[in-house]
Amino acid sequence: MQVPAPLEYERATSVDHALGLLERLGSSARLLAGGHSLLPMMKLRLANPEYLIDINDLHGELGYIRMEPAQIRIGAMTRHRELLESDALAEAFPIFRDAERVIADPVVRNRGTLGGSLCQADPSEDLSAVCTTLGASCVIRNRTGERVVTMEEFHRGPYETAVEDGEMLVEIRIPVRGGGSSAYEKVERRAGDWAIVSAGAAVWLDGEVIADARVGLAAVGPNTTGLPAVSEALRGKRPSEDLYERAGALAAENCNPATDMRGSADYKRHLAKELTRRALRRSVARINEGV
Amino acid sequence: MTVNGEEVTREIEGRLLLIHFLRDHLGLTGTHWGCDTSNCGTCVVWLDGEPVKSCTVLAAMAGGHEVRTVEDLEQDGKLDPVQQGFMECHGLQCGFCTPGMMMTARALLDRNPDPSAQEIREAISGQICRCTGYATIVRSVQWAAAHEAGSRTDETDSPETVATGTAS
Ligand SMILES: Cc1cc2nc3c(=O)[nH]c(=O)nc-3n(C[C@H](O)[C@H](O)[C@H](O)COP(=O)(O)OP(=O)(O)OC[C@H]3O[C@@H](n4cnc5c(N)ncnc54)[C@H](O)[C@@H]3O)c2cc1C
Ligand code: FES
Ligand code: FES
Numbered sequence: 001m002q003v004p005a006p007l008e009y010e011r012a013t014s015v016d017h018a019l020g021l022l023e024r025l026g027s028s029a030r031l032l033a034g035g036h037s038l039l040p041m042m043k044l045r046l047a048n049p050e051y052l053i054d055i056n057d058l059h060g061e062l063g064y065i066r067m068e069p070a071q072i073r074i075g076a077m078t079r080h081r082e083l084l085e086s087d088a089l090a091e092a093f094p095i096f097r098d099a100e101r102v103i104a105d106p107v108v109r110n111r112g113t114l115g116g117s118l119c120q121a122d123p124s125e126d127l128s129a130v131c132t133t134l135g136a137s138c139v140i141r142n143r144t145g146e147r148v149v150t151m152e153e154f155h156r157g158p159y160e161t162a163v164e165d166g167e168m169l170v171e172i173r174i175p176v177r178g179g180g181s182s183a184y185e186k187v188e189r190r191a192g193d194w195a196i197v198s199a200g201a202a203v204w205l206d207g208e209v210i211a212d213a214r215v216g217l218a219a220v221g222p223n224t225t226g227l228p229a230v231s232e233a234l235r236g237k238r239p240s241e242d243l244y245e246r247a248g249a250l251a252a253e254n255c256n257p258a259t260d261m262r263g264s265a266d267y268k269r270h271l272a273k274e275l276t277r278r279a280l281r282r283s284v285a286r287i288n289e290g291v
Numbered sequence: 292m293t294v295n296g297e298e299v300t301r302e303i304e305g306r307l308l309l310i311h312f313l314r315d316h317l318g319l320t321g322t323h324w325g326c327d328t329s330n331c332g333t334c335v336v337w338l339d340g341e342p343v344k345s346c347t348v349l350a351a352m353a354g355g356h357e358v359r360t361v362e363d364l365e366q367d368g369k370l371d372p373v374q375q376g377f378m379e380c381h382g383l384q385c386g387f388c389t390p391g392m393m394m395t396a397r398a399l400l401d402r403n404p405d406p407s408a409q410e411i412r413e414a415i416s417g418q419i420c421r422c423t424g425y426a427t428i429v430r431s432v433q434w435a436a437a438h439e440a441g442s443r444t445d446e447t448d449s450p451e452t453v454a455t456g457t458a459s
Contacts, residue, residue, distance in 0.1 A: 002327050009305035009351040032352070039347050040329060042306075052305065054352055081341075105417020107332060107395065110341040111348070191416050 002043035011054045015062065015170060018055055019143050023166045025051045031168060032056075033077060033116035036108055055168075062115070062170060065089055072174045076115025083127075084109060092176060093134060094286060095200050098184035099126045105192040115169045118154065121161050124194045124219040128155065130184060131172060132226045133200035133216030138162075139171040148173070155223040179211065180204035181286035185275040186218075189262060195219045196262045197271035199251070201279035203239070205287050210234050213280065215247065219262070220255035220272050229254050230276070239284045247280055248273035292353045294319070295363035303350050310334045312350035313360060321361040321390050325419075332418030335391035336360045342395045344417075361390035364397060372435040373397050382431030384422035391418050396432045405436055 010029075012018035022029055029051035032038060041047040055062075055077065062077035065086050072092060074083075083089060084100035103109065103126045117127040118138065131138075131151050138154045140147050140163055154162050163169055186198035200216045213234040217225045230250045237243050257268035292299060294317060301316055313319045313336065322345060325333040329347040336345045337359035364371040373396045376382060383389040392415055399406055399414040406414070411432045412425070420428060 003308070004306040007305045009349065011351075011354075032349075035349070035352065036329060036347055039308075039349070043327070052349075054349075056352060105332075106414055107335055107342045107344055107417045108329060111343055 004039065004042035005045060005048045007042075007049060008051045009054065010051060011057060013057055015058060015141065015168070018053055018058065018168060019141065019166065021051075021053050022168065023143055025053075027165050029053055031119075033113040033119075034079065034111035035116075036104070036112045037116060037120040037122070067092065069176070071176055074114055074172045074174070076113065076118075076169045076171060078114045080104070080109035080112045080114075080117075080127075081106070083114065093174065093182050093202070095130050095133060095182035095184045095202065099130050099186070099198075099200070102184075102186045102188065102191075102198075103127070108192075114172060118172065119161055119163060119169055121155050121157075121159050121223065122194075123158050123221060123223055125224060126184070126186065126195060126198055126218055128224040129198055129200050129216045129218035131174070131216075132224045133182065133184075133202050133214050134174045135202075135214060135226075136172050136174045138169055139173065140167050141170045142167040146170075151224075152226060158222050177204055177212075179206065179287070181283045183279045183282035183286065185279045185282070187271050187275065194262075197257070197268050197275060199272065199275035199279045201276065201283045203234075203280060203283040203287065205239075205284070208238055210237055210239060213247075213283075215251055215276055215279070217251065217255055217272055217276070220257040220268055222256070225255055227251055227254050234280075239280075241281075244277040244280045248277040251276040292350075292355060293357045295359055305349070305351055307350045309336070309338075309345040309348040309350045309353055309358070312353075313345065313358070316350075319360050319362055323387055323390055325387065330417075330419070331388070331391075332395070332415070333388050333391040335394045335418065337394060337398065340398070342398045359394075361394055364393060371397060372438050373400065373432065375438065376431035376434035377428075380431040380434050381427045382424070384420075384424050388418060388420040388422075392420070392428055396428075396435065400432070400436055400439065404439060406432070408433070 030049035032052045032054045059077045062075035064075040066073040067088050090097040137148050149162050182202035184200045187196045195218050198218045203213045204211045215227045215230045230247050252269045252273040255272050257265045259265045310324050323333040325331040329344045334345045335342045373393050411429045
C-alpha cells in the first residue's frame with residue numbers, strides 16, 4: 001500500500017491566503033492543485049512536504065480562459081477538461097484540443113490543472129510543450145507583486161521552475177496573432193500514457209509565405225524544447241513537403257533524447273522528425289481550411 | 292463532507308487517501324482499490340459530480356464537498372439503468388473494475404444520454420478491465436442508454452430532468 005508520509009493539510013481560500021501560508025511555511029510547504037503528479041510522488045515518497053496547501057478552492061479565482069484581442073489569459077487552476085472543452089480556445093489554438101485529447105484519460109483530466117502541469121516541469125509534459133510552442137509567458141505572484149517570465153525562463157531544468165519559495169504561478173498568457181493555426185502530434189505506447197515523443201507546431205502565414213513558425217517538443221531533453229533553428233529555417237519560405245522535411249530534420253538534430261523504457265534515442269529522434277513534419281503540415285492545412 | 296447524500300464528519304490524518312477513508316472508515320467497500328497508481332480506475336467515485344480516481348485524492352480535499360460512490364446508484368431499492376445494463380449484457384466477469392466503470396458510465400450518460408460506442412470507449416479509457424470484457428461493458432452502457440431513452444418517452448418528464456435526475 002502506498003501512503004504519503006505524515007503531513008499537515010491546509011486549505012487556502014484565496015490567492016492571497018495561499019501566498020500568506022507559503023510565506024509563513026517556507027520550503028516545508030507545497031501547493032496541492034489537481035494532485036495528480038504530486039500525490040503519486042508523495043505515495044512513492046519521492047516528495048515529502050511537511051505541509052500541503054490545497055488550492056482547489058481557488059478554482060473560482062484561477063479557473064478561467066479569457067479571450068482578449070491580443071492575448072489569451074488562462075488561470076493556473078484551469079483543469080485539463082476545461083481546456084479540452086473550450087471551443088473558443090480550440091478555435092484560436094487548435095493545438096490545445098489536439099493535446100488535451102491525448103493527455104492522460106478523461107478521469108485524470110477532471111482533476112489535473114494547467115498550473116500543476118507547468119509547475120511539475122516534467123520533460124514529457126504535454127501542456128509545457130504546447131505553451132512553449134505558442135511562446136506563452138507565465139505570471140508568478142508573491143506577496144509583494146507579480147512578475148512575468150517566458151517559458152524558457154520558467155523551466156530551469158527537469159522538475160525545476162522559476163517559482164521560488166513564497167510564490168505561485170497564477171496565469172499563463174498566450175500572444176494572439178492573425179493568420180495562423182497550430183497542431184499537436186503525440187506518439188505514446190498506449191492510450192493515456194506519457195509521450196514517447198510529442199511535437200507541437202504553430203504557423204502564421206502572410207499571403208503564401210510563412211511569416212513565423214514555432215515548434216515545441218516534449219520528452220526529448222531535460223525540458224520541453226523550443227526550437228529557434230526550426231523557426232529560422234521556416235520564416236519567409238513557402239510551405240511545402242520539402243520544407244517540412246528540412247524542418248523535421250532540424251528538429252531531430254536539435255533535440256537531445258535519451259534511451260529509456262519508452263524507446264531508444266534513435267527512435268525518439270526519428271519521431272521528433274516525423275511528428276514535427278506532421279504538426280507543421282496539419283497547421284498549414286488548417287490555415288488553408290480556415291480553422 | 293457529504294457521502295451519498297449523508298453528512299459525515301471524522302477526525303482524520305492529513306495523509307489519508309479518499310479511497311481508504313471510504314472503505315476503511317465508512318465501510319463503503321463497493322469502491323475497489325486496485326493499482327494504487329491512478330492508472331486502473333477501479334477506485335473511481337464522484338467528487339462534486341465529476342468522476343475522480345479516489346486513490347489520488349486526499350480525503351481532506353473532499354472535506355466540504357460531495358462524494359458519491361457506487362452504493363448510491365441503487366435508489367429506493369431500484370437498480371440504476373447502468374447496473375441493470377451490466378446485468379443484462381454481462382458487463383462484469385470478476386467484477387473488480389465494475390464499480391469504477393459504472394460510476395464513469397453514469398456520469399457519461401448524465402451529460403450525453405446517447406453516446407456512440409466510441410464515446411463510451413473514450414469515457415472509460417482510463418479504466419482497466421482485468422478480465423478484458425470491454426465489448427460487453429460498452430454494450431451494457433448502450434443498454435442503459437437505450438432503456439433510459441425508453442423511460443424518457445414514457446414519462447412526462449423532460450429529457451433534461453431525467454438525464455440529470457440522479458446527478459445531485
Ligand atoms: C495516470 C496519469 C497519466 C498522465 N498522463 C499525462 C500525459 O499523458 N501527459 C501529460 O502532460 N501529463 C500527464 N499526466 C499528468 C497530469 O496532467 C497532471 O495532472 C499534471 O501534471 C499536474 O497537474 P496537477 O494539477 O495535478 O498538479 P499537482 O500534482 O497538484 O502539482 C504538481 C506540482 O506543481 C506544483 N503546483 C501546482 N500548482 C501550482 C501553482 N499554481 N503555482 C506553483 N506551483 C504549483 C505543486 O506544488 C507540485 O509540485 C498524467 C497523470 C496521471 C496520474
Ligand atoms: S486504484 Fe485508483 S486508479 Fe487504480
Ligand atoms: S470484470 Fe474483471 S476486471 Fe473487469
